[in-house]
Amino acid sequence: MRIVHVSNRALVVPGELLAEGDLRAGRGAYKEGQKIFSSVVGLVEIGEKEVSVIALEGCYEPRVGDDVVGVIVDSHMYGWIVDINSPYMGDLYAQDLLSKVDVTRVELSSYLKRGDLIFAKIGEVTSLRKVKLQARGAGYGKLKGGRLVEITPVKTPRVIGKRQSMLSMIQSVTGCILKVGQNGRIIIMSEDDKKISAITEALYMIEREAHTSGLTDRVKVFLEKRLKEDGEKASD
């Protein structure tokens, strides 16, 4: 037996009754007896077995397998401490960045200094929330060039879109490469300042309107308009 009290993608606030019966409570929801309630402000997602709420605000909670953009905070004997825009710092050990390294012989700050940006994968999260990062392999490691844009972490899924629809649209319209960290940090790889500022505005637009529908089309129209205007200005 199951009763669902709200419609899919409805806006709910904490403590609202979502469903009753043999459903599971996913993220942003909790179960009390047979009843499922929301615990955050967000949009309801009703699945086959699970009811969850996609939050509209919140911090980044590290999850194994996520790609993140980190800022080096400090280095120590065996590696670096990395700010991953979360309540918890990330740990990057030297052997998870460099293939062969003897930490007793090299000065680690010659590879990464305080303030450097890296693109890494979350390798491990312990129950004490110690976060271990992995930065080996193509596409990972120190970031050179590009512009960093920060948005609310919970809204990054919208920047990527269903089956990367939003991300691939932005990349194909502008011809720039975006490196999206699940922690709300996005790197725009481009030399063209005008394109960078157009994409930056588009990202802020996605952040602002993440809870509305038909966003991919609106962002596309916006980007095309911006690039056309810039092109006209340049030819004047």
Added chain:
Amino acid sequence: MEKKLLIEGRRLDGRSPDQLRPVKLKAGVLKRADGSAYIEQGNNKILVAVYGPQELHPRHLQQPDMAVLRCMYNMAPFSVEERKKPGPDRRSVEISKVVREALESVLFLNLYPRSVIDIYIEVLQADAGTRVAGITAASVALADAGIPIRDLVAGVSVGKVDGTLVLDLNAEEDQYGEADMPVAMTGRDKRITLLQMDGHMTREEFRQALQLAMKGCQQLYELQKEALREKYSSTPKEVTG
């Protein structure tokens, strides 16, 4: 002649005994804080900011299995008629503690081990019932920060003036009335998270007062939900280059 607080069933500000003061509640008013809310209840003006969950320093204060909740209630020097000496005092330290305990029970603190959640309640203008108005706004600010909570907590004070039970005391009623009882409870199932009393009431009056508080909290709960929904219901505007 003795001044009266209740004349022909009307209070000094024209309200009936079971009526709240006019309330204005808004979520997300501060850009720099993770979550925030602003409440005006009668002449009360209170701003609440929430930060976190974030790393807690110094590290010996961290709890290995849960987050730490910190709460600071502060009155601005200009919030009352006679200038209040700035900084924490006996009263604000006590209020910080009871407010923290009133909100602690709705938070899922075990979700964020080793971290801290900070709540700052700044009273800009005080007119009785600031602790409960602070709780009402703080739970909206927590929700605005995206911190998971079981339920919103709403608070209101009830009291006795001229032998009659009244809801949501103002400054005069608080000062010259016979009793003042701040109550905070969860919105959905009305579980009490704060209950204090100053003055005298009979058992029967206490029961009735609690019923009255429940009614007031229900109205505030509706306003809280409305404030949170309002932040996201505004239609997106076209951005012009």
